[in-house]
Amino acid sequence: MFATVNNYLSSVLHAIEDYDGEALGTYMSLRDVHVQNHNLYIAQPEKLVERFLKPPLDEVVTAHMKVLYHLAQNPPDYMEAYNQQAAACGAVVRLLQQLKDENWCLPLMYRVCLDLRYLAQACEKHCRGFTPGHILEKAADCMMACFRVCAADGRASEEDTKRLGMMNLINQLFKIYFRINKLHLCKPLIRAIENCTFKESFPLPEQVTYKYFVGRRAMFDSNYQAAVEDLSYAFTHCPDRFASNKRLILIYLVPVKMLLGYLPRKTLLQRYDLLLFHDLALALKAGNVKRFDEIVREQELVLIRSGIYLLVEKLKFIVYRNLFKKVFAIRQTHQLDMGDFLSALQFVGVTDVSLDETHCIIANLIYEGKIKGYISHAHNKLVVSKQIPFPPLLST
Amino acid sequence: MAQIRGSCETLCPDTESKMRIRENLLHFYELKNGQKKTPGILVKEFTRSAADVKMPKAKDMRTETSLTKTVEYLLKDIILDTRKPYHVAYDFIFDRLRAVRREIVIQVYDARQTIPLLEPIVIFLAYSRYRLCEESIEKFDPKICNQHLQECLTGVLRCYDELEEQVAPTDLTIRQLERRCLIESLYQIFNLGSPESFVRALSLPDYVKKDPIFNLSFGICLAYHQGNLYRVLMGLPRLPHILCAVASTKLQAIRRSLLQIFTHAYNNKQLTVPVPYLLRLLLIDRPDSLQEQCRHYNLSLAVDRKAVHFNKTDFNNAVDPIRPRHETFVESKLAKVYLPELLLLKKF
Numbered sequence: 083m084f085a086t087v088n089n090y091l092s093s094v095l096h097a098i099e100d101y102d103g104e105a106l107g108t109y110m111s112l113r114d115v116h117v118q119n120h121n122l123y124i125a126q127p128e129k130l131v132e133r134f135l136k137p138p139l140d141e142v143v144t145a146h147m148k149v150l151y152h153l154a155q156n157p158p159d160y161m162e163a164y165n166q167q168a169a170a171c172g173a174v175v176r177l178l179q180q181l182k183d184e185n186w187c188l189p190l191m192y193r194v195c196l197d198l199r200y201l202a203q204a205c206e207k208h209c210r211g212f213t214p215g216h217i218l219e220k221a222a223d224c225m226m227a228c229f230r231v232c233a234a235d236g237r238a239s240e241e242d243t244k245r246l247g248m249m250n251l252i253n254q255l256f257k258i259y260f261r262i263n264k265l266h267l268c269k270p271l272i273r274a275i276e277n278c279t280f281k282e283s284f285p286l287p288e289q290v291t292y293k294y295f296v297g298r299r300a301m302f303d304s305n306y307q308a309a310v311e312d313l314s315y316a317f318t319h320c321p322d323r324f325a326s327n328k329r330l331i332l333i334y335l336v337p338v339k340m341l342l343g344y345l346p347r348k349t350l351l352q353r354y355d356l357l358l359f360h361d362l363a364l365a366l367k368a369g370n371v372k373r374f375d376e377i378v379r380e381q382e383l384v385l386i387r388s389g390i391y392l393l394v395e396k397l398k399f400i401v402y403r404n405l406f407k408k409v410f411a412i413r414q415t416h417q418l419d420m421g422d423f424l425s426a427l428q429f430v431g432v433t434d435v436s437l438d439e440t441h442c443i444i445a446n447l448i449y450e451g452k453i454k455g456y457i458s459h460a461h462n463k464l465v466v467s468k469q470i471p472f473p474p475l476l477s478t
Numbered sequence: 479m480a481q482i483r484g485s486c487e488t489l490c491p492d493t494e495s496k497m498r499i500r501e502n503l504l505h506f507y508e509l510k511n512g513q514k515k516t517p518g519i520l521v522k523e524f525t526r527s528a529a530d531v532k533m534p535k536a537k538d539m540r541t542e543t544s545l546t547k548t549v550e551y552l553l554k555d556i557i558l559d560t561r562k563p564y565h566v567a568y569d570f571i572f573d574r575l576r577a578v579r580r581e582i583v584i585q586v587y588d589a590r591q592t593i594p595l596l597e598p599i600v601i602f603l604a605y606s607r608y609r610l611c612e613e614s615i616e617k618f619d620p621k622i623c624n625q626h627l628q629e630c631l632t633g634v635l636r637c638y639d640e641l642e643e644q645v646a647p648t649d650l651t652i653r654q655l656e657r658r659c660l661i662e663s664l665y666q667i668f669n670l671g672s673p674e675s676f677v678r679a680l681s682l683p684d685y686v687k688k689d690p691i692f693n694l695s696f697g698i699c700l701a702y703h704q705g706n707l708y709r710v711l712m713g714l715p716r717l718p719h720i721l722c723a724v725a726s727t728k729l730q731a732i733r734r735s736l737l738q739i740f741t742h743a744y745n746n747k748q749l750t751v752p753v754p755y756l757l758r759l760l761l762i763d764r765p766d767s768l769q770e771q772c773r774h775y776n777l778s779l780a781v782d783r784k785a786v787h788f789n790k791t792d793f794n795n796a797v798d799p800i801r802p803r804h805e806t807f808v809e810s811k812l813a814k815v816y817l818p819e820l821l822l823l824k825k826f
Contacts, residue, residue, distance in 0.1 A: 386680045442708035445743030
């Protein structure tokens with residue numbers, strides 16, 4: 083806490099003179115204690131700030147104090163606070179451009195961008211009169227301006243380059259793009275990281291977040307093998323004390339792995355309060371199509387909210403496979419009557435299924451390599467391979 | 479910048495009419511009874527914004543009522559004009575509706591004003607996409623049509639979202655709600671297989687989700703994502719006219735996927751699959767259409783032409799799907815509706 087505005091401003095000045103980006107970031111943070119200091123709520127702090135600081139840093143600080151002022155109103159003026167924060171972000175871009183071959187101010191950029199996102203979210207929640215996602219999109223544009231400066235800083239040495247700030251920004255942008263359902267915008271960002279020669283030297287927490295989002299995107303593109311790799315990396319490298327983050331990762335990792343044929347252990351699910359997947363896994367293992375559908379319907383809202391509804395629905399063909407595998411186990415022959423499969427479907431309670439559809443489902447399983455064999459339409463029989471009629475899912 | 483409000487009460491502002499009559503720049507549909515040089519009803523042309531063009535004045539912009547009249551005139555009168563083939567009318571209407579869209583943007587209309595203007599444009603583009611799908615590329619470019627359709631669709635959806643922020647669904651008329659359900663369904667069907675549109679479907683308000691037409695469309699998309707093409711194909715003919723028409727532009731690609739799946743599943747040198755079964759599943763009504771499919775993808779027919787041999791190595795993976803065409807089950811649905819009513823969303 084600072085007693086007076088002058089105190090605050092001279093501390094900011096010291097941080098700049100010491101090249102202390104961390105401290106400077108804290109002084110610009112909306113989550114620091116100084117935001118409770120009423121002396122800092124000034125509607126027009128320009129003159130005051132100019133006495134201490136040079137441009138463009140004075141603009142950052144001025145905008146920050148205006149943000150504090152607008153947030154202190156009753157009710158808080160989120161829209162105006164957001165606009166000022168965006169101005170701060172613009173000033174940070176100019177600062178970054180000025181400071182060639184230096185990157186000490188990256189923590190300041192992180193902080194300003196983070197608060198920009200928080201304020202954009204607050205606007206989305208409290209303000210009316212614009213399309214949902216619009217403010218977040220505008221915030222993303224501001225961050226992209228920062229990103230461009232960072233990404234273009236190719237000449238500085240590896241310790242001093244602003245490119246080290248890319249991953250932090252990208253993670254911020256990911257959060258926005260996932261929220262406003264514009265995943266295609268992630269692609270160029272991922273490419274920027276993949277082409278980076280020192281992509282291993284980003285801080286671990288940032289890498290965990292990055293892999294989490296990249297994994298989710300791969301999942302969206304039906305690139306499940308890659309999704310499992312990225313999400314597993316995120317899960318194993320995320321420290322145990324962040325249980326809720328680990329849970330978030332699992333929400334995606336578990337169903338993707340189920341799609342590749344791994345069933346989750348109950349103890350793991352229990353520890354992270356994800357028993358919903360246990361029920362799904364049981365239905366899946368049993369090939370109980372009806373029960374599977376029921377769980378999906380019961381948990382619809384949870385699944386939608388976590389963004390895995392579609393993924394879980396895609397598990398359905400594995401449920402079919404497991405059911406049909408049981409038919410094979412019962413019949414113990416390599417020539418299986420198609421009618422038996424239909425009966426199996428009806429037995430588990432699927433009422434609206436026909437022989438034609440049964441043919442199509444099995445045809446699709448063969449096409450995907452989940453069943454080895456062929457159908458004889460004339461005899462209405464499925465002829466399965468003598469070696470591995472139902473290959474392990476991992477290999478398909 | 480001050481918002482401009484149009485003051486022109488006709489379909490075409492005076493300045494433009496005078497200029498185009500003077501310069502002899504009238505379209506066929508703007509001439510009276512096809513007589514040369516006698517002007518009939520003019521409709522404002524689409525022009526791009528450019529650096530050397532001045533900001534349009536209020537009298538060069540139409541009022542909301544006259545924009546509505548323009549849309550109605552184009553989709554009621556011109557659409558039924560049979561003197562020229564449909565693609566000529568399409569070009570004309572497309573251009574004039576684009577001018578309407580531009581005015582919506584320049585006059586910064588809010589969601590409530592934009593929706594009733596954009597909805598018919600969406601339906602018109604969707605209908606034309608189907609109606610002209612057999613035309614050659616010189617007469618109709620499906621890609622451009624798709625692009626504009628997608629643009630208009632996302633535009634209307636954005637308006638729905640905006641309006642939802644402002645008013646509760648109970649304050650809207652049943653008609654407005656129904657129209658939204660239809661457009662939302664159209665968006666789903668048009669974007670069959672896209673995860674983005676699917677995510678949207680999941681987050682829609684309850685009244686849309688519970689709408690039977692939307693439900694059916696959503697079910698088709700879900701089945702498509704699951705890989706259950708049987709359900710997709712069986713669902714298509716149950717869709718109402720315009721949705722059915724849009725869906726049928728995707729049909730050839732779906733048929734191809736199913737045939738490809740079958741080449742793996744029924745892959746055998748001796749065995750065959752009977753034609754009636756394939757006709758039923760592929761929604762094909764004539765055996766010669768099936769033969770065409772077989773030729774196209776290099777599948778062989780049995781000697782008696784009553785069955786098809788499937789062989790996965792023979793299947794021609796390299797060829798594109800057959801071009802979309804008019805399907806009997808769509809035609810019979812469209813034959814039952816009065817076109818202007820369909821396009822202006824008066825009846826569905």
